[in-house]
Amino acid sequence: MKYGRKLAFAAITVAALSVAACSSGDTSGGTSDGSGSGDQPYIALVSKGFQHQFWQAVKQGAEEKAAELGVTVTFDGPASETEVDAQLQMLQTAIDKKPIAIGYASLDPKACIPLYDAAKAAGIPIVEFDAPCDSDYSQNLSATDSKVAGALAAEHMADLIGGSGEVAIVGHSQINSTGVERRDGFVDKIEADYPDIKIVDIQYGDGDHLKSADIAKAMIAAHPNLKGLYGTNEGSAIGVVNAATELGLEPGKLTIIGFDSGAAQINAIKSGLMAGAITQDPIGIGKSVVEAAFKASKGEKLDKFTDTGSFWYDSTNIDDPKIAAVLYQ
Amino acid sequence: MSLQTDSGPSTKGKKDMTVAAEKQGGGVLAFVKKQAQQSLAFGTLIILVVFFSIASPAFLTWPNISGVLLATAVIGILALGTTFVIITGGIDLSIGTGMTLAAVMTGVFIVNIGLPVWLGVLGGVLTGGLMGFVNGVNIAFLRLPPFIATLAMMLIAQGLSLIISGVRPIYFSGIADDFKLIALGTLIPGLPNAVLITIVAALIAFVVLGKTILGRYTFSIGSNEEATRLSGVNTRRWKVMIYTFAGLFTGVAGVVIASRLDSAQPQLGVGYELQAIAAVIIGGTSLLGGRGSILGTVIGALIMSVVINGLRIMSIQTEWQNVVVGIVILIAVYFDTLRNRASA
Numbered sequence: 001m002k003y004g005r006k007l008a009f010a011a012i013t014v015a016a017l018s019v020a021a022c023s024s025g026d027t028s029g030g031t032s033d034g035s036g037s038g039d040q041p042y043i044a045l046v047s048k049g050f051q052h053q054f055w056q057a058v059k060q061g062a063e064e065k066a067a068e069l070g071v072t073v074t075f076d077g078p079a080s081e082t083e084v085d086a087q088l089q090m091l092q093t094a095i096d097k098k099p100i101a102i103g104y105a106s107l108d109p110k111a112c113i114p115l116y117d118a119a120k121a122a123g124i125p126i127v128e129f130d131a132p133c134d135s136d137y138s139q140n141l142s143a144t145d146s147k148v149a150g151a152l153a154a155e156h157m158a159d160l161i162g163g164s165g166e167v168a169i170v171g172h173s174q175i176n177s178t179g180v181e182r183r184d185g186f187v188d189k190i191e192a193d194y195p196d197i198k199i200v201d202i203q204y205g206d207g208d209h210l211k212s213a214d215i216a217k218a219m220i221a222a223h224p225n226l227k228g229l230y231g232t233n234e235g236s237a238i239g240v241v242n243a244a245t246e247l248g249l250e251p252g253k254l255t256i257i258g259f260d261s262g263a264a265q266i267n268a269i270k271s272g273l274m275a276g277a278i279t280q281d282p283i284g285i286g287k288s289v290v291e292a293a294f295k296a297s298k299g300e301k302l303d304k305f306t307d308t309g310s311f312w313y314d315s316t317n318i319d320d321p322k323i324a325a326v327l328y329q
Numbered sequence: 330m331s332l333q334t335d336s337g338p339s340t341k342g343k344k345d346m347t348v349a350a351e352k353q354g355g356g357v358l359a360f361v362k363k364q365a366q367q368s369l370a371f372g373t374l375i376i377l378v379v380f381f382s383i384a385s386p387a388f389l390t391w392p393n394i395s396g397v398l399l400a401t402a403v404i405g406i407l408a409l410g411t412t413f414v415i416i417t418g419g420i421d422l423s424i425g426t427g428m429t430l431a432a433v434m435t436g437v438f439i440v441n442i443g444l445p446v447w448l449g450v451l452g453g454v455l456t457g458g459l460m461g462f463v464n465g466v467n468i469a470f471l472r473l474p475p476f477i478a479t480l481a482m483m484l485i486a487q488g489l490s491l492i493i494s495g496v497r498p499i500y501f502s503g504i505a506d507d508f509k510l511i512a513l514g515t516l517i518p519g520l521p522n523a524v525l526i527t528i529v530a531a532l533i534a535f536v537v538l539g540k541t542i543l544g545r546y547t548f549s550i551g552s553n554e555e556a557t558r559l560s561g562v563n564t565r566r567w568k569v570m571i572y573t574f575a576g577l578f579t580g581v582a583g584v585v586i587a588s589r590l591d592s593a594q595p596q597l598g599v600g601y602e603l604q605a606i607a608a609v610i611i612g613g614t615s616l617l618g619g620r621g622s623i624l625g626t627v628i629g630a631l632i633m634s635v636v637i638n639g640l641r642i643m644s645i646q647t648e649w650q651n652v653v654v655g656i657v658i659l660i661a662v663y664f665d666t667l668r669n670r671a672s673a
Contacts, residue, residue: 203644204647
């Protein structure tokens with residue numbers, strides 16, 4: 001009896017481990033058949049996450065470019081964008097496995113510095129994507145200039161509400177650089193150029209759809225004259241759209257501006273619930289970082305910054321091939 | 330009515346004395362004592378509502394009240410199931426990501442496989458039940474500590490949600506356009522169905538905990554598992570049933586969140602379990618087991634969402650909102666320990 005129980009436990013442990021092994025293979029191993037095998041040159045990408053569609057699009061771009069260049073890439077990222085230490089471990093592992101180059105999207109600009117020194121000592125070049133680390137060792141950053149993107153959102157918001165009135169922001173993070181810069185770019189632009197627009201509230205929903213919806217509803221209740229809401233990432237923006245739907249607001253009564261894409265946001269723009277959104281070029285970011293990493297591994301000299309751009313899209317240009325190419329479902 | 334929910338059959342020696350005291354007319358005092366936590370929680374809720382109504386004219390408006398109730402739905406349903414688990418002296422950390430897995434499975438059944446909505450919903454709910462069943466077996470038969478068994482299940486559910494969905498949301502619109510009405514339709518004008526579902530779930534939980542043998546054994550196992558076993562109850566089997574029953578609530582929560590978002594979002598769910606557990610504890614259910622009530626849990630869940638909504642309406646910074654919620658939990662649990670000391 002007792003023996004049987006132990007056996008059962010062992011069986012379950014084995015089953016759990018194999019599930020774990022499958023999951024890491026499926027979700028973070030990426031395309032790399034030879035991840036860590038050392039036979040084939042490979043580039044290790046350490047992302048901020050992999051669950052959001054944005055990162056899946058970056059991964060897609062990276063894989064496309066890698067196939068073109070004849071290298072393999074691995075794509076790793078922590079489960080949530082608050083897990084700074086988990087991400088550092090992934091970077092450490094990447095360094096230990098001696099890829100030809102590393103592409104890194106930093107969750108925290110300071111914590112990564114010692115590991116950059118370790119990579120330098122090991123002779124592995126590092127290029128960056130999405131967000132930088134405060135170290136001189138990186139040879140290139142492929143990213144969206146988030147402040148410019150935030151300002152672009154502010155300009156369109158101002159146009160759409162007629163240059164005056166109350167607006168509010170549902171942010172996705174008050175810590176990580178994209179959250180901060182998309183907010184600051186928006187706030188700075190409004191304060192500098194639109195004295196009649198008042199930003200009445202800024203709150204953070206962690207990019208969680210449900211939380212962001214509840215925040216947006218509270219804002220709408222607290223500020224009956226609210227004319228516009230700006231959601232700083234996909235989850236925040238969809239939260240705002242859901243809030244407007246749940247409250248039964250007529251499309252267009254509240255001007256909603258989003259960020260990034262995804263099927264829900266694209267539908268909201270097509271149906272008129274959302275006025276428009278800012279999109280980055282995540283596939284372009286993925287391509288750019290792999291190309292930079294490849295060049296760095298050959299010892300080529302690179303520019304410090306590659307702005308992969310940000311674009312405004314709304315119902316008028318959503319089917320424009322140039323825009324459609326950077327949107328992801 | 331809440332008297333019955335609060336008094337499971339105690340296997341402690343004190344039981345006879347208490348019963349005797351009640352028979353002698355000490356009923357009122359005992360009743361007051363028993364209700365202390367719930368009255369405190371209820372009083373807190375009233376105070377909060379009054380406070381926020383004064384602080385912001387927008388608080389006590391129907392759209393906002395309806396918003397608060399809707400915001401309570403998901404956490405509330407999770408908390409109802411977890412109340413059973415916590416009364417047994419256990420804990421369930423897998424309800425947050427388990428809810429997500431149930432949502433994803435609902436999506437798979439309806440969108441990918443093309444089953445009718447009602448069958449997909451049933452499948453989602455049963456997914457929750459299955460996870461509860463596995464938790465129960467691991468805890469009762471493999472003797473794993475509930476904390477560890479459900480922690481592992483939390484990770485497994487999180488991973489499986491991502492794998493099964495292919496790390497992308499599953500959208501219901503276009504395939505099952507009326508799926509979103511499950512949570513957002515209004516059978517009663519102005520009141521989202523998710524709130525009705527929560528109320529029905531609470532009534533079911535209330536009846537099961539207070540009036541059925543499952544409820545009685547839930548209390549009994551929580552008070553003294555060994556004594557319950559020695560009195561001839563197959564406690565292992567009952568524990569599996571309790572965890573399975575609680576898992577069904579996780580499944581319902583998964584369907585409700587998927588319906589409200591009109592999509593299954595595979596990356597959500599982490600942290601929801603702690604909010605649900607906090608709601609249960611604020612409602613006066615003891616983490617040590619053996620004591621708790623559904624009414625308390627409902628009030629606890631309402632307190633959580635009223636505090637968060639009120640602070641948002643007052644435009645308090647997000648960082649401070651967390652601090653205030655933390656303090657509310659501390660105060661609630663402090664009163665709980667005070668009461669324990671008084672009754673010891």
